[in-house]
Amino acid sequence: MRITVDRDVCIGAGQCVLTEPAVFDQDDDGVVLARLDRPTGETADRVREAVGLCPSGALRLDEG
Secondary structure, eight states: OEEEEOTTTOOOOOHHHHHOTTTEEEOTTSOEEESOSOOOHHHHHHHHHHHHHOSSOOEEEEOO
């Protein structure tokens, strides 16, 4: 699994950070930052949830 973040699309809602703060953070403007791009195990499950909760669609997963 690999996370792709489109920072131009992010609206700073913070749902990703609330769902998986070990993987996602926000910069000073509230725009998403990915702390790691290849989560595994339970972390990967929470990342999938965060991607589904993202209201702007700024997060994508490549499960390959």
